[in-house]
Amino acid sequence: MAHKILIVDDDHSICEILAYNLRSEGFEVCSAHSAEEALITLSIPFDLILLDVMMGEMSGYKMAETLRARRDATPIIFLTAKDTENDMLTGFSVGGDDYIAKPFSIKEVVARVRAVLRRASGGAEERLVSSHQIVCGELQINPETKEVFVAGKPVQLTKTEMELLVLLVRSSDRVLSRSEIIDKVWSETPYITERTVDVHITRLRKKLGVCAPMLTNRSGYGYRFNPSSVCD
Incomplete structure (x- = not known):
């Protein structure tokens, strides 16, 4: 159809x-x-x-x-x-x-x-998330139910935001360049620019509130999920 x-x-x-x-x-x-x-x-x-x-x-x-x-x-x-x-x-x-x-x-x-x-x-999202719950301080992510909580309160994320957050979390041992993020999150979407990544990170930080500092930027390199910024 x-x-x-x-x-x-x-x-x-x-x-x-x-x-x-x-x-x-x-x-x-x-x-x-x-x-x-x-x-x-x-x-x-x-x-x-x-x-x-x-x-x-x-x-x-x-x-x-x-x-x-x-x-x-x-x-x-x-x-x-x-x-x-x-x-x-x-x-x-x-x-x-x-x-x-x-x-x-x-x-x-x-x-x-x-x-x-x-x-x-939903195909792209399913490739990026798994059934294992992620908890870091006030941040809780349930990839199976596609739910995110900050300080116990639900946060509404779009599919793209969920994919982006999970990608960064699962790659927390290194900095991801904008081009790497595009390849993973927007692999099937043409004409995506690096500025699109920056815009989504800004929006994601705003939604994460007190957990926003976990999304760190290395100028000239890219982004990293750094739990030590907030988590004990």
């Missing part, structure tokens, strides 16, 4: 171009020209949303927040003319799964759509 994609963009020409090319790749496609229209359209399930950031009254970021507040986990790829680290961080922090800056190539969009859909199936 073909995956169903919802394109949300107030630029009709972009919707038409994306819809034509995605249908040519075998996807089912619907379009909405505002966030408000999209929220109504999403009364039926979709497999992925291509979401423009800058739109009329409700922005793409606000729409994503609304969906996540409803516990709607439909993967979201943001489309935006902005390409700064703050914009990327905002996109990921409101629940986005990927971020494509305009202007973009159709080839890139199709590749990223396929990669996010593969990741949504």
Whole structure:
């Protein structure tokens, strides 16, 4: 069965171009020209949303927040003319799964759509996690149930964040370069830059709160999970 994609963009020409090319790749496609229209359209399930950031009254970021507040986990790829680290961080922090800056190539969009859909199936995560619970001070990770607790309180992580955290924990004996992290966590996702790693680490640190210092950075080298930063 073909995956169903919802394109949300107030630029009709972009919707038409994306819809034509995605249908040519075998996807089912619907379009909405505002966030408000999209929220109504999403009364039926979709497999992925291509979401423009800058739109009329409700922005793409606000729409994503609304969906996540409803516990709607439909993967979201943001489309935006902005390409700064703050914009990327905002996109990921409101629940986005990927971020494509305009202007973009159709080839890139199709590749990223396929990669996010593969990741949504859970395959990559299952390769990285095992059934052994990890406990370090206030941090508790249960890879089997995909749960993380800090000081006994649950922390909601995305699949990518879980993969990233478990990878760093299981490699705590050394520093992982950004390229190594990309190869492990984003192996099936093209066009990922080292800045994407930095953005996800920033978001992960924010969620880990008092355990954030465990994620250390070696300037010029990469990242390491260092339990001695917090753990006794």
